[in-house]
Amino acid sequence: MDESTKILIIGEIESGSIAQSTKELLAAGRSLADESGKQLCIALTGSNMESNYQEAIDCGADIVYIINHTLLEKYQPDLYLSAICQASINIRPSIILISRNTNGRELAPRLAGRLRVPLAQDCLEVKFQKDSGRMVSYRPVHGGNAMAAIVCKSDPQIASIRPKAYEPAESDPSRVGSFETIDVELNEEMAKVKMINWVEDTTEGVQLETARIVIAGGRGLGGPEPFEDLQKLATLMGGAVGASRAVVDSGWVPHPLQIGLTGKSISPELYITVAISGASQHMAGCSGAKIIVAINKDRQANIFKDSQYGVVGNWQDILPSFTETIRELLS
Amino acid sequence: MIYSLEVNFKSLVQISMSLNIIVLAKQVIDPEMPLSAFQIDQESREIITPSTIPPVVNGFDENAVEAALRIKDTQEANVTVISMGQHFALDVMKKPVSMGADQLVLLQDESFHNAMDALVVAKILSAGITKLGSFDLIIGGRQASDWDNAQVPLVLAEILGLSCITLAKQIEIKNEAVTVERQMLDGVEVLEAPLPSLITVSNELGQPRYPTLRGIMGASRKQPTVWSAADIGINSDDLRQQIEIVDLYLPTSDKDCEIIQGTDDSDSGRLLALKLREAKII
Numbered sequence: 001m002d003e004s005t006k007i008l009i010i011g012e013i014e015s016g017s018i019a020q021s022t023k024e025l026l027a028a029g030r031s032l033a034d035e036s037g038k039q040l041c042i043a044l045t046g047s048n049m050e051s052n053y054q055e056a057i058d059c060g061a062d063i064v065y066i067i068n069h070t071l072l073e074k075y076q077p078d079l080y081l082s083a084i085c086q087a088s089i090n091i092r093p094s095i096i097l098i099s100r101n102t103n104g105r106e107l108a109p110r111l112a113g114r115l116r117v118p119l120a121q122d123c124l125e126v127k128f129q130k131d132s133g134r135m136v137s138y139r140p141v142h143g144g145n146a147m148a149a150i151v152c153k154s155d156p157q158i159a160s161i162r163p164k165a166y167e168p169a170e171s172d173p174s175r176v177g178s179f180e181t182i183d184v185e186l187n188e189e190m191a192k193v194k195m196i197n198w199v200e201d202t203t204e205g206v207q208l209e210t211a212r213i214v215i216a217g218g219r220g221l222g223g224p225e226p227f228e229d230l231q232k233l234a235t236l237m238g239g240a241v242g243a244s245r246a247v248v249d250s251g252w253v254p255h256p257l258q259i260g261l262t263g264k265s266i267s268p269e270l271y272i273t274v275a276i277s278g279a280s281q282h283m284a285g286c287s288g289a290k291i292i293v294a295i296n297k298d299r300q301a302n303i304f305k306d307s308q309y310g311v312v313g314n315w316q317d318i319l320p321s322f323t324e325t326i327r328e329l330l331s
Numbered sequence: 332m333i334y335s336l337e338v339n340f341k342s343l344v345q346i347s348m349s350l351n352i353i354v355l356a357k358q359v360i361d362p363e364m365p366l367s368a369f370q371i372d373q374e375s376r377e378i379i380t381p382s383t384i385p386p387v388v389n390g391f392d393e394n395a396v397e398a399a400l401r402i403k404d405t406q407e408a409n410v411t412v413i414s415m416g417q418h419f420a421l422d423v424m425k426k427p428v429s430m431g432a433d434q435l436v437l438l439q440d441e442s443f444h445n446a447m448d449a450l451v452v453a454k455i456l457s458a459g460i461t462k463l464g465s466f467d468l469i470i471g472g473r474q475a476s477d478w479d480n481a482q483v484p485l486v487l488a489e490i491l492g493l494s495c496i497t498l499a500k501q502i503e504i505k506n507e508a509v510t511v512e513r514q515m516l517d518g519v520e521v522l523e524a525p526l527p528s529l530i531t532v533s534n535e536l537g538q539p540r541y542p543t544l545r546g547i548m549g550a551s552r553k554q555p556t557v558w559s560a561a562d563i564g565i566n567s568d569d570l571r572q573q574i575e576i577v578d579l580y581l582p583t584s585d586k587d588c589e590i591i592q593g594t595d596d597s598d599s600g601r602l603l604a605l606k607l608r609e610a611k612i613i
Contacts, residue, residue, distance in 0.1 A: 106485065
């Protein structure tokens with residue numbers, strides 16, 4: 001096996017600077033690099049990326065690879081995949097880290113498939129194992145009911161990292177590093193999938209992913225009407241409303257409100273759940289919440305295991321007095 | 332030159348024949364089973380299949396079957412469901428057929444483990460699909476509820492060299508292309524790809540239809556096509572796992588929930604709000 005000394009991060013740029021999810025990868029990659037003595041590299045794709053290389057170095061990268069191509073100005077998955085695939089073959093890293101965000105959840109398996117190597121998907125943590133010289137990846141399986149520690153036995157070892165699993169790397173302007181440009185061959189025929197329309201979601205109010213406070217309802221609410229009460233509470237507290245998958249599947253609220261493994265991942269400071277049982281699939285979407293509060297009539301419900309504060313009882317009686325007291329406290 | 336002849340021949344065939352749609356389906360441990368039945372075999376590092384709870388077709392794969400059947404509702408189409416594994420509960424795996432799929436192909440061999448290595452699984456499925464012949468569309472579920480891997484369809488698309496779109500909420504086929512509506516965080520994307528293509532679907536697509544009585548009767552008479560590793564040309568090299576599970580364990584929760592208890596539920600609600608203020612959370 002080729003003893004490569006490089007760890008490669010597939011980086012993304014958002015509004016002109018290194019994306020938050022990429023900074024999380026830099027944090028994960030930096031600790032792997034320090035444990036293994038390998039170099040931490042990052043590939044930044046697009047055009048006119050030179051302005052971002054110092055930022056990547058400040059956040060922990062030793063080498064920044066700029067993949068500069070006019071066809072990468074706008075994100076198109078087939079072209080982007082081909083570019084990072086060519087870069088990976090060129091750089092020959094022993095480890096590749098990709099964020100399991102919207103783009104990454106599609107790119108990571110395709111990159112692994114194209115390189116014909118396995119992928120450790122949706123990892124919460126990656127560690128370097130000194131005696132074997134391999135990366136061990138920790139990932140939830142069976143909807144979060146179990147955790148698996150896995151090792152990929154062929155190179156490059158690829159892991160996709162769940163967003164918010166790592167704190168983003170902090171910037172240290174005294175860090176030094178180098179940068180190189182990498183040429184890739186791309187043509188328009190490679191772009192098989194074309195976007196022909198975009199319909200923006202016009203849900204008003206606070207965005208679920210960035211909300212400081214989220215109030216979510218579950219199947220136990222019995223129908224769509226109680227969500228109006230949740231919305232009133234959310235508006236009062238400056239928060240956003242979410243829901244469990246059962247609620248969305250029943251059509252009580254629209255899909256963009258779904259929190260969980262197959263919905264949105266949130267990380268508010270306060271997450272108040274009402275009549276949500278807390279199946280592990282749901283908890284997978286709110287593992288980043290700092291404080292979880294549960295209102296549920298079943299003391300045995302799973303939600304209480306992950307909550308700091310709980311009330312056992314009927315939400316119909318609890319919610320009005322809770323809302324009223326909050327109103328008094330905040331006025 | 333031979334290659335271009337093949338392509339021309341295929342497009343000619345497609346004009347005169349109906350669409351061939353392949354749906355990927357997996358048999359999984361029922362994810363709705365009580366947590367008390369969930370057990371890990373530490374030695375083999377595998378989840379123990381409970382003997383008293385029957386397996387199910389993976390939920391998102393039922394969405395995939397539904398997606399295929401919706402296409403078949405509006406145009407001439409042949410829907411083949413394909414699955415791979417060591418053993419199958421035939422009555423469970425026949426569900427897609429009772430929903431309306433035309434045939435079931437089981438790639439079944441003692442050497443086909445339900446493993447986390449998506450590359451091995453995709454190689455097996457690719458061999459089975461290649462043996463089936465030409466197709467226009469492959470539809471799969473976004474992920475299986477056992478390993479939550481969300482990889483096999485995408486790796487399969489790479490092996491077969493197909494265009495691919497994930498997380499479709501609506502699929503339409505016309506003029507040798509597939510149009511897909513895709514739910515994103517802040518809106519809906521409409522994407523188009525040339526056929527043959529691979530699409531993954533999620534619960535946004537909507538509820539899978541229930542089997543009709545006629546469908547169930549029909550499915551009970553239909554026998555699946557069963558192919559072994561040898562039948563589809565899979566050898567031990569293809570089956571070599573490149574992922575090793577070094578540990579499998581139950582996660583622990585470190586939070587200690589403080590239960591707020593008032594004189595009645597209404598009082599508890601009031602005390603909860605006061606508690607959050609006291610703890611400086613609000």
